[in-house]
Amino acid sequence: MKIRKSTESDLKDVLDVETQAFGNEKGPEIVGLVNGLLIDPTAMPLLSLLAVNDDKTIGHILFTKARITDSKESISAAILAPLAVLPDAQCQGVGGQLIEEGLRLLSESGVALVFVLGHPDYYPRHGFKPAGALGFEASYPIPNEHANAWMVQELRPGVIGSVSGKIICADVLNQPEHWRE
Numbered sequence: 001m002k003i004r005k006s007t008e009s010d011l012k013d014v015l016d017v018e019t020q021a022f023g024n025e026k027g028p029e030i031v032g033l034v035n036g037l038l039i040d041p042t043a044m045p046l047l048s049l050l051a052v053n054d055d056k057t058i059g060h061i062l063f064t065k066a067r068i069t070d071s072k073e074s075i076s077a078a079i080l081a082p083l084a085v086l087p088d089a090q091c092q093g094v095g096g097q098l099i100e101e102g103l104r105l106l107s108e109s110g111v112a113l114v115f116v117l118g119h120p121d122y123y124p125r126h127g128f129k130p131a132g133a134l135g136f137e138a139s140y141p142i143p144n145e146h147a148n149a150w151m152v153q154e155l156r157p158g159v160i161g162s163v164s165g166k167i168i169c170a171d172v173l174n175q176p177e178h179w180r181e
């Protein structure tokens with residue numbers, strides 16, 4: 001399996017993976033989200049990676065720009081959304097490798113903080129911690145029972161603790177329907 005950046009010509013493959021991974025119920029919303037984010041100027045710079053096996057796209061991950069209100073220092077931040085792996089290829093480490101390669105590339109490009117709203121049993125395996133308790137408010141309120149689903153990871157040691165505030169994401173992601181766990 002190889003991981004590489006996606007290009008415009010990969011759009012159909014990307015959307016196919018989202019559709020199959022998220023299924024009939026959530027798939028259409030996620031396809032709309034990804035389609036929108038890939039051309040949203042407020043999402044830039046973004047990082048869109050594909051997992052490819054024998055020329056077949058089996059996974060996709062997207063990180064888009066985020067910013068932190070109240071932060072006196074200019075901190076470069078990103079949000080991971082969404083991550084998708086074809087059902088047949090799940091539980092073989094593909095999602096994990098997409099996350100790790102994404103974090104590596106973001107770190108190289110100077111991103112200091114990465115946020116995710118996702119499964120609280122999955123993302124901590126890749127270094128994410130509950131973000132609310134660390135001073136980071138989500139773009140929309142997260143109900144208490146799902147508080148641990150809002151997570152953060154620092155790519156520059158020491159950033160957590162030195163900044164706090166509300167996270168403002170790209171316009172296309174900044175809609176309440178994308179902030180329900």
Ligand SMILES: CC(C)(COP(=O)(O)OP(=O)(O)OC[C@H]1O[C@@H](n2cnc3c(N)ncnc32)[C@H](O)[C@@H]1OP(=O)(O)O)[C@@H](O)C(=O)NCCC(=O)NCCS
Nearest residue numbers: 021022083084085090091092093094095096118119121122
């Ligand atoms: C979530 C998803 C991306 C994980 O990708 P993957 O390639 O299967 O993940 P990995 O192989 O890296 O990790 C698999 C492990 O994570 C666990 N895992 C997978 N999905 C999980 C979830 N939703 N919650 C908790 N753990 C999960 C698996 O049980 C497995 O555990 P094990 O190693 O103890 O057997 C994939 O299942 C998927 O596309 N799901 C549908 C779309 C989705 O929910 N995306 C996430 C949006 S936040």
